[in-house]
Amino acid sequence: MNLYRIAFCLCILAVASCKSTQTTTIQSSSKSSSATRKLTDAQQADVMYTFYNANKEKIIGNLTNSAALFAEVIRKDPSNAAAMYELAGIYLEQGKNSDALFYSRSAYQMDPKNEWYALQLSQALQKNGKFSESAQILDQLVKNYPDRADFYYELAAVSILANKPQEAIKAYDKLEEKIGITKDVSVQKQRIYQRMGKNDKAVAELQKYLLAFPEDAQAYGMLAELYQSMGDNQKALETYNKVKEIDPDNPFTHLSLANYYRNIGEKEKSLDELKMAFGNKNLDLETKISILSSYDALVDMHPEMLEQALDMCRIMIEAHPNDARVHIIYGDFLTRATQFEKAREEFRIAQKMGSNDFAVVQQLLFLHSQLNDWDAILSESGEALADYPDQPVIYYFRGVALSQKKRYEEAITSFQSGVKLVVDNNNLEAQFYAGLGDAYNELKDYVRSDSSYERALVSNPKDAFVMNNYSYYLSLRGDRLAKAEELSKRSNELVPNTSSFEDTYGWILYKMGKYGDAKTWIEKSLAHGSDKSAVVLEHFGDVLYKLGDTNRAIEYWQKAKDTGEPGSEFLEKKIHEKKLFE
Numbered sequence: 355m356n357l358y359r360i361a362f363c364l365c366i367l368a369v370a371s372c373k374s375t376q377t378t379t380i381q382s383s384s385k386s387s388s389a390t391r392k393l394t395d396a397q398q399a400d401v402m403y404t405f406y407n408a409n410k411e412k413i414i415g416n417l418t419n420s421a422a423l424f425a426e427v428i429r430k431d432p433s434n435a436a437a438m439y440e441l442a443g444i445y446l447e448q449g450k451n452s453d454a455l456f457y458s459r460s461a462y463q464m465d466p467k468n469e470w471y472a473l474q475l476s477q478a479l480q481k482n483g484k485f486s487e488s489a490q491i492l493d494q495l496v497k498n499y500p501d502r503a504d505f506y507y508e509l510a511a512v513s514i515l516a517n518k519p520q521e522a523i524k525a526y527d528k529l530e531e532k533i534g535i536t537k538d539v540s541v542q543k544q545r546i547y548q549r550m551g552k553n554d555k556a557v558a559e560l561q562k563y564l565l566a567f568p569e570d571a572q573a574y575g576m577l578a579e580l581y582q583s584m585g586d587n588q589k590a591l592e593t594y595n596k597v598k599e600i601d602p603d604n605p606f607t608h609l610s611l612a613n614y615y616r617n618i619g620e621k622e623k624s625l626d627e628l629k630m631a632f633g634n635k636n637l638d639l640e641t642k643i644s645i646l647s648s649y650d651a652l653v654d655m656h657p658e659m660l661e662q663a664l665d666m667c668r669i670m671i672e673a674h675p676n677d678a679r680v681h682i683i684y685g686d687f688l689t690r691a692t693q694f695e696k697a698r699e700e701f702r703i704a705q706k707m708g709s710n711d712f713a714v715v716q717q718l719l720f721l722h723s724q725l726n727d728w729d730a731i732l733s734e735s736g737e738a739l740a741d742y743p744d745q746p747v748i749y750y751f752r753g754v755a756l757s758q759k760k761r762y763e764e765a766i767t768s769f770q771s772g773v774k775l776v777v778d779n780n781n782l783e784a785q786f787y788a789g790l791g792d793a794y795n796e797l798k799d800y801v802r803s804d805s806s807y808e809r810a811l812v813s814n815p816k817d818a819f820v821m822n823n824y825s826y827y828l829s830l831r832g833d834r835l836a837k838a839e840e841l842s843k844r845s846n847e848l849v850p851n852t853s854s855f856e857d858t859y860g861w862i863l864y865k866m867g868k869y870g871d872a873k874t875w876i877e878k879s880l881a882h883g884s885d886k887s888a889v890v891l892e893h894f895g896d897v898l899y900k901l902g903d904t905n906r907a908i909e910y911w912q913k914a915k916d917t918g919e920p921g922s923e924f925l926e927k928k929i930h931e932k933k934l935f936e
Contacts, residue, residue, distance in 0.1 A: 458474045766793050863875060891910050
């Protein structure tokens with residue numbers, strides 16, 4: 355068996371064993387035989403052998419090697435259209451679009467009736483932004499292969515890219531002549547007419563389709579939306595009612611009507627339609643969840659929408675009571691409504707249904723903290739750490755709960771363990787150090803307490819709550835009052851009209867002997883909601899006493915006692931002896 359026969363057999367095996375090379379490609383290779391006849395038998399065998407190796411390299415993914423070998427085939431046989439086609443395909447895959455265009459055009463010019471060469475050239479032209487020329491190639495393909503529906507679709511799509519919408523319409527019209535009226539073609543033509551601003555023709559296309567398929571509720575819905583976009587609300591409503599007649603149980607009809615009524619300002623009717631859609635078990639849960647997700651942003655802009663979101667959640671739960679996701683979503687909205695106990699119930703239901711999402715665990719810990727249920731945090735955080743030992747937020751909530759239970763040494767251990775796990779979250783890191791500052795302060799380890807607060811403010815220089823706590827504890831100790839005043843003033847600038855911050859600032863001013871200013875700030879605190887706080891009322895009494903208003907001072911000390919909250923150790927003595935003790 356000579357070299358030519360060996361190479362020929364190898365090529366036959368390549369074709370038989372791999373479908374990656376199109377049959378038409380191999381056939382085209384033979385069509386260029388008029389040029390290869392000038393090659394000797396040995397040269398022909400060498401070309402075929404190189405082609406085989408190029409194809410083999412392509413199959414195993416070595417595109418660079420494959421491209422080099424196909425280029426070698428072309429150098430040896432400049433009329434080898436198949437090699438040009440294959441090389442162009444590699445260049446397209448590698449994003450070398452100008453090179454791909456050169457070789458695909460060369461292959462096409464050698465065999466313009468080869469559909470694969472034509473399609474590849476069309477693709478290469480599109481990659482190079484030459485949409486009009488691509489459309490010309492496809493137009494010729496349609497003429498060569500008038501029964502290939504896919505060519506009409508491709509021609510229409512490229513005509514749109516070439517900004518020739520009327521040519522796209524013509525392509526669809528020709529296709530319609532071949533295959534009859536179809537929904538896909540009618541919808542495409544309707545959309546093109548809409549983009550052209552020819553709404554009357556867009557309407558006519560859908561109406562023509564509906565004459566052929568009068569039971570297609572979805573198409574009626576599209577026609578109704580079209581009427582609505584044109585401002586013809588009456589026809590839109592009539593068409594929506596037609597949809598109801600055809601398919602009364604279709605939930606998407608209710609969604610469309612909800613959108614229709616919302617657009618014309620009839621909010622109550624819109625909500626009624628939306629509720630009917632949500633109560634329909636035929637509306638998939640994913641769609642309902644997607645709609646409810648949009649309420650997140652709506653509630654931020656319009657807080658009154660929160661109650662509507664809660665209603666939708668309740669309806670969704672009635673339709674899908676055994677899906678954990680609906681309880682999680684309901685729990686999220688209940689949390690936003692500060693209905694913490696109900697929210698906690700929903701998240702616990704989700705857990706019982708098997709939800710092992712860490713977000714559920716985290717939300718439950720947050721809700722326990724809002725409900726001051728420190729025992730629940732201690733119990734559940736211990737279990738959570740077994741499953742999620744690398745989640746710092748669990749250590750944080752556990753540390754807070756331990757501090758609330760006055761187990762400060764254990765709280766410090768939890769905070770120290772958790773802060774080591776924080777990555778790229780300055781706010782959370784600041785909260786850990788603030789927790790350490792609070793715990794060390796309770797243990798009267800003021801050096802570590804102050805150091806922790808300072809570290810918290812390095813992580814988050816705008817944390818007003820850390821500033822407030824730090825400055826307040828400094829004032830109680832009478833230590834670095836200028837620093838305390840600076841921090842407290844800044845916290846009030848960052849979060850104005852916060853009663854606890856205002857009381858802190860007033861108290862620091864009191865400790866600095868600035869009694870008039872202290873009175874002004876503590877009055878602000880009382881006006882902003884602290885008028886039932888024993889601490890603030892007692893502070894105000896102390897300020898009044900320093901200002902010489904003894905009778906009012908005694909009045910406010912008595913108010914502090916009447917709250918039932920604990921005051922300072924001197925409160926009873928102040929009231930009884932009618933003078934200030936510190």
